Amino acid sequence: MKMLRRSLLLLLLLPGLISCGGSQPSLHRAQLLSLGTLVDVSLWGASPRQITEAERIIQEELDRIHTTLHAWQPGPLMEVNRRLAEGSWFHCPPEILPLIEQGKRLYRSSGGLFNPAMGRLVGLWGFHSDDLPGGPPPSADEIDRFLANLPGMEAIEIKGEQIRGTNPALQLDFGAFAKGYAVDRIIERLRSIGIRNAIVNAGGDLRAIGRHGERAWRIGIRQPRGEGVLASLELGEDESVFTSGDYERFYIYQGKRYHHILDPRTGAPARGASSVTVVHREAAEADAAATALFVAGPQGWQDVARRMGIEQVMLVDDKGNVWMTPAMAARIRFETAQKPRVTISEQP
Amino acid sequence: MNTPLVTRGDWLVLGASLLLLAWLYATLWSSGGETGGQLHILVDGRELPPISLQQERTLAIDGSIGTSTLRIENGRVRFLSSPCPGQQCVHTGWLSHGGEFAACLPNRIALQIGGDEGRFDTINF
Amino acid sequence: MPATRPSHAAGHTLTTTVEDHRIAWLAALAITIHLAESALPSPLPGVKPGLANIVTIATLFLYGWRTAAWVVSLRVIVGSLLLGTFLSPTFALSFSGAVASLAALGLAGLVVRSGLGPVGYSLLAAMAHMAGQFAVAYWLFIPHPALLRLFPLLMSAAVLFGLLSGIIVATMLRRLP
Structure with missing residues (x-):
């Protein structure tokens, strides 16, 4: 009986260990305020080690992108821009080359409406600054001169790894x-450390993988005008949702609003749309497409969506009316x- | 056994238990434990102690470029004003469900409502 | 070594003491109450009024803390084996409740020594039991603030049932020769 009692005591200790070690899967949510972007991360069922690792990865990637691709602070991208303007062949830093390649592809498929080569125009409008410009907007003359020799990708x-620029006005802005x-x-990278369920929402634009436990991830899409949530979506196993809106960066000069999404055809802020939301698998494509479709506006967006192979689009025009593809409406x-x-x- | 059914010590324990119950009701049923949860405020990457949403209060928080004011009432919170140029934070409006958040990036202040029972896991904008 | 292996005859006839029998009987009684109780509905799975507490307190008064501890441990383990909840979250709850109430009883015995009757011990055990279960439920399973609002209600129930089983034990002990 002594033996029996002793083994019972052992049994008593076991559940304590088990229940302490394997806590239930749950949601972990964190905000990282990293260099100009608020990143909202949700992880479902990740271990404490994965959570720490994930936060480190996110911080690292954002810092990396920020320093590598900064369009108006000295760094690798400014150096590339300087040498592109010179016009001779040079070795492109390996962290920028894939962006140029993907940028060229998306530039082509968007019919030039997504144009990362017109950084100079963004600068002309005063958006190459941490603070928003107070105006005035560039003169029609300045814009016309730029458009006469509009650089594209x-x-x-x-x-190979060598690149060169053929238009001295070309300036990359990603x-x-x-x-x-x-x-x-x-x-x-989150996948590579074994994370299966996550949302990474970088300043409003997000990609989600997996699920929230028993149900799908649910997201709200903000109203472009006014307050609160316009619409909601349940996401599939791996989807990105990107929205381009005229409320993200803008300034008001003499009662007129100037936002940061510029139309390469007019050289001015694109008119007609107030926000475009794109659902697509890859975030980079969704991001570029949201911009191109915003520029295309309520009249032209369907053609551009078809050319870019984007099936789920919602455009809110400047009067608050909503335009959608059937796949999005569903x-x-x-x-x-x-x-x-x-x-x-209509069906594409 | 001549001891009474309930001893003096027992009465003492009972009295203490009732006091404990009163205290539990007073603390957990007043503000802190309300559903709808707590407000988490992140200033320049650091989190302030969570605040209950079950109160009426206007808060001034010093960020990187100035002072933002928050309004808390009826279990919800919003940015009333912020020194940022874009005013996106103010336009976000009221937050009331677990998981909702708003941020003033220029002033490096972020708000989030605790709990994962919100209608949305995150907001796209 | 097989050659030098001693006769293990002593191991075959498990010598059981009077105390062992007593523990077995009391545990059987407690388990019966435990099982009956598990059929009752509860706002939190695993959180029960704890009427098996009657057996614990009676044992404590008749045979001391050590015997009571054995009765409680057997009740929790065998009860969960019978219910099929062994090592499940429900088990973790009743286990933590048991540990907390035994700790409270032990501490009370050390600190107060005399003057406390069955009602006092029963109240302490019931409250510790509930608080222990709740702490585990909250920290391990559902750390949601809404759960905290249940706590005062659950503790009220614990005080009520603790009082009830305390009075039952006190009455019972008086009638014993």
Whole structure:
């Protein structure tokens, strides 16, 4: 009986160890305020070690993108821009080359509406600054001079790891695409450390993998005008949701609003749309597409979406009306008290 | 056994138990434990002690470029004002569900409501 | 070594003491109550009024803390084996409740020594039992603030049932010769 009692005592200790070691899977949510972006990370069922590792990875990738791709502070991208303007062949840093390659591809498929080569125009409008400009906007003359010799991504030639520029006005600015690129890299690295369920939301643009326990991840899409949530989505196993809005960076000069999404056809802030939301697998493509579709506006977005192979789009125009592809309409849920006027485009 | 059914010591324990119960109701049923949860405030990467949303209060928080004011009432919170140029934080409006957040990046202040029972896991904008 | 292996005859006839029998009987009684109780509904799975507490307190008064501790441990383990919850979250709850109430009883015995009757011990055990279960439920399983609002209610129930089983034990002990 003594033996029996002793083994019972051992049994008593066991569950204590088990219940302490294997805590239930749960949600971990953290905000990282990293160099100009608030990153909201949700991890489901990750171990404490994975959580620490994930936060380190995210911080690292954002810092890396920030220093490598900064468009107006001295760093690798400014150096590349200086040498592109010179026009001779040079060795492109390996961390920038894939962005140029992907940028060229997306530039082509968007018909030039996504154009990371027109950094100079962004600078002309005063958006190359941490503080928003107070105006005035550039003169029509300045804009016309730039448009007369508008640089596109075809003005960069690539041979192996060597590149050269063929238009001295060309200046790279990956603002419309760097965030997506970073989110893709972060998700890839989170997967490599065994994380299966996560949302990485970098300043409003996100990619989600896996699920929230028993259910799918649910996200809200902000109203471009006014407050609160316009619509919601349940996400699949691996999807990105990117929104370009005219409310993200803008300034008001003499009562007129100037936002940061510039139309390469007019050289001015794109008119007609107030936000475009794209759902797509890869974040980098979703990011570039959201910009291109915003520039295309309520009239032209369907053609551009077709060319870029983007099936799920929602555009809110400047009057608050909603335009959608059938694939988007099938899954989105409006969360406003009054449903907006919705036009569903025809099957592509 | 001539001891009474309930001894003096027992009465003492009972009295203490009732006091404990009163205290539990007073603390857990007043503000802190309300559903809808706590407000977490992140200033320049550091988290302030969580605040209950079950109160009426206007808070001034010093960030990197100035003072942002927050308004807490009826279990919800919003940015009332912020010294940032974009005013995105103010336009985000009221937050009331677990998981919702708003941030003023220029002033490096972020708000988030605790709990994972919100309607949305995150907000796209 | 097989050659030098001693006769293990002594191991075959498990010598059981009077105390062992007593523990077995009391545990059987406690388990019966435990099982009956598990059929009752509860706001938190695994959180029960703890009427098996009656057996614990009676044992404590009749045979001392050590015997009571054995009765409680057997009740928790055998009870969960019978219910099929052994090593499950429910088990972790009743286990932590048992540890907390035994600790409270032991401490009370050391600190107070005399003057405390069955009602006092029963109240302490019931509250410690509930608090222990709740702490584990909260920290390990559902750390949600909404759960905290349940705690005062659960503790009220613990005081009520602790009082009830304390009075039952006190009455019972008086009738014993």
